[in-house]
Amino acid sequence: MKLNKIILSFISALAILLSSSTTSFAKVVGDKIVLGSAISLTGKYSSNGVHTQNGYNMAVDRINSMGGVKVGGKTYKFEIIYYDDESNPKRAAQLAERLISQDGVEYMLGPYSSGLTKAIAPVTEKYGVPMVEANGASRSLFTKGYKYLFAVLAPANLYLDVAIDLAVEKNGGKPVSVAMAFEQDAFSQDVRLGVLEAIKRTGSKKVIDDKLPKELNDMAATLAKVKAVKPDVLVVSGHTKGALTAVRQIAEMKVDVPMLAMTHCDAAKLSKQHGKNSQYALCASQWHKTLTYKDNFFKDGMTYDADFKKLFDYAPPYQAAESSAALLVFKDAFERANSFDKVKVRDALAATDMQTFYGNIKFAEGGQNVDKPMVLFQVMCDGDKCENKVVAPTKWASAELIHPIPSWSKR
Amino acid sequence: MKNNNIILYAAILIFGVLAPFMLPAFKVQLSILCILIVLALTWNIQGGEMGYNSFGNILFYGLGMYICASVQVGMFFPLAEWTESGGEKTFVHTPTQFFQGMAFGLLAAAIIPTIVAGLIGYAILGLRGHYFAICTLGLGVAAGEISGGIEIIGAGQGFTTPPFPEIGSLESRGQFFYFLSFIVLVLTFVAVKSVYSTRFRLVLNAIRDNEDKAEAMGIQTMKYKIIGWMISAFFCGLAGGIMGGLVGYIDSTDVAFDGREMGVFMVLMAILGGKGTLWGPVIGATLFHLFKEGFWTYFLGWQYVALGVLIVVIVIYFPEGLMGWLREKYPERFGEVVDEADRKAQVELK
């Protein structure tokens, strides 16, 4: 009897298993090109996961409404299958497998964060599924010889090294002392590597090197050390939570540093919500609405910013912008390849050389975008209204860097 | 009875061997299922049979994961360079190196956690009840946090395990890991089953029912507790090693010492199926995995709500699990003799 029950459970297990898979989508269903994406809808990356998803969705709507994708004389529309990777790399890898082997997806859009991209990349590489990713910036993704990985964003190590160079420049060319606090995750540690390289290159000194836990809540210890040691530059990278916590506690503890450089300021909506506290902070960004790149779908940065705001009720951080760009890249590649064959699409992707509202896109051998520099903007306030103004590189600057940051007692 | 059993086992074995070919799209899912069953089966040794609810078996799982990958890499390349800068340097394993490394890696992944269990067992297993549970929880979390700060195994940037070599077809990797996990599952099941048919199980049950009395009767409970833990550690380590290779990217708190998910899930799976039984954890793990995957597909965005409700329902209404519930309803089928008069005479105390 026990036997029967057990066999019964296994058979029903099989049945449920088979039924729980979605209908197997081929690469193209009817007039839809199906893309797969594992996105962090829950978990610690959920805030940026949502930015990414919004970016993807807006681009899909825009492209579909403006004539779609033309392949072989027919017009196709984009469609994305989303799964929630819960900000967990194991889950992300599992979902990539699922999208490819169960759902039959043949083209992938990247997840949010380097860690998750690192987990998914081996899967897409194995199956020869081209993936255009917009939110995995770790340099280690591009040194593995992946042929099917294409990143529209600049690698992580380029985020803040410019800040160090700027600091040295403002210091009359003399080396500076740098304090840093980086979250214990793939992306932030990569940013740290870039900063370390810049320190070495300029002969500067690293005086504090803290690794923040993923559940970061309180940077008081690091900031107390900063107050004691008085560095020339403080660099903080800890995703959205890191930016918020840093800005709040620096204001609260009245930490005076001549230069404060961070990441994820716009994702944390710093200038909008914490203007006075985040004033003078330097932020690394992959994109800014004032940059003069153009394309035929989103026109330019300012238009994208306005359209996004209308759709989603908040200003797009660069995570959204680069996600939208990923769809533009795919469209362009499909049309140049004029085929749905994965290898042909992959080759077309590799030959990409285009300008989008987000920036120029051209992929190197390893898959990274070599044609789009990072920008640094500074939060500048006029009374109570604060805005992000691009201060570096000089080619794109719309304002002059304010350095050193006036001390708290004078604000 | 014996005939039935052999047919059952043969059926399962055949299904297991043919599964990756019958359901090629589900290879990874099935591999994960095998690993989950291993975790649930071994947890049951502590939780179900011995009454020691451990939230820390994940410690051995995570250790196994890191050790297997480290050995597999370290045998042929400098480990520190492999993980440096988040894994920028590329080293490629030849197929022979990959499999050799995997073999030795798994061996180490099984043995070292077992030794660890033996070493810390005396201290940790001296705690009882919920103190044991909490202490092991602390162990699991501490391991995850601390390993997240150790540079040589990747620290915050994670550890990318060696990619499967370019041999065979696209299916080869999936098949390899599937059979690996299936074989480990079979080994675990056989080991656990044979342990259960000996006096060892009775001792564990005695410890569960009343440890002091067992001690008073002269049983060296500590010895048995430690051995039980070592058995669990052995297979959990193996499971971890395999999972590391399967996922391809090891993150200290999200993949290796995944206390929040795997650590708690192994407990829930055993309870869902019925702790204290042999098949309970197996059925529990299977059902749990099915539910979870089903929720993730149909309740996207609400999956955790659904899972949370399921957990609450299981825990409150079916704490004895499926097998336990079946046992209550059909005790005869489990070989228990029930005296009808006795049953009628029982008065329920409200």
Add this chain to the structure above:
Amino acid sequence: MDLLIFQVPILMVQASLDGILLGILFALIAYGMALQWGVMNIINIAQGDLVILGGYITYFMYLSGIHPALGVIVAPAIMYFVGVGLYKLVINKVVDRDLFISILATFGISILFMQLMNFAFGADVVLANSEFGTTMLFNNSVTLPNSKLFSALISIIFAIGLVVYMKKSKLGRAIRATAQNARAAKILGVDTEKVYAATFGINAALCGVAGALVAITFTIHPYMGLPYTIRSFMIVIIAGLGNLPGVAVSGMGLGMFEEFADYILGTEFRIGSVFLLLVLILVYRRFKLSKKREYLK
């Protein structure tokens, strides 16, 4: 090992003060945890999520223009009813059972809550600005955000208030009676159901207060609840049940330990060292008791 803190001794003052203030907040949450553990034999894994929920209530007040400091009154009021509701729905079925069951059941509630909050409040990391300013000591080398001082103060007020309430009020005495011997209390006419519901409600209210303080002092996010659960839990274990002053002291001690570990071992080992400490303390206790041929109950 970073010995900066020894080279710049004033940092030790900073660390100690930060630790104590932080610890007092944790102790408040631990108090709630101890309360339900002692009275109802329940370990609530969703404790941290209740804290975050309290934080969100405060955040909404902040968004509506009300000063978030008032959250310490509004949040517990709302959370009390959330707690009672939760009790009537789920917890009352778990009370008479094994402690372990409560851990699992509340784990289920925890993951449920997290996703509900993610859905209801969005996935952004947020905080509520109290604009309280900062206190500077020792010639500006020790800075204490006033929000942290406020948190400690409010925590102490609520803790004392609760102790007084438990001693003097009828419900308080009923709760203590039930904690001592539920059956006897029942026989003597105490409505244990009401007591349990109230206890859980009070716990939720305490979490609400803590959450309000967290929103003002730190940041909140739907998935940030677990660290609060774990810390409050550790404090109760270290202090031992029924030992209220112990909870306060352990809380502050834990806070200080964390801060010092942060400076010396590095922030990346902060949480790991806390858990390792837990393990070591338990093991130490176990060996001490085993000499007397006893074990931890």
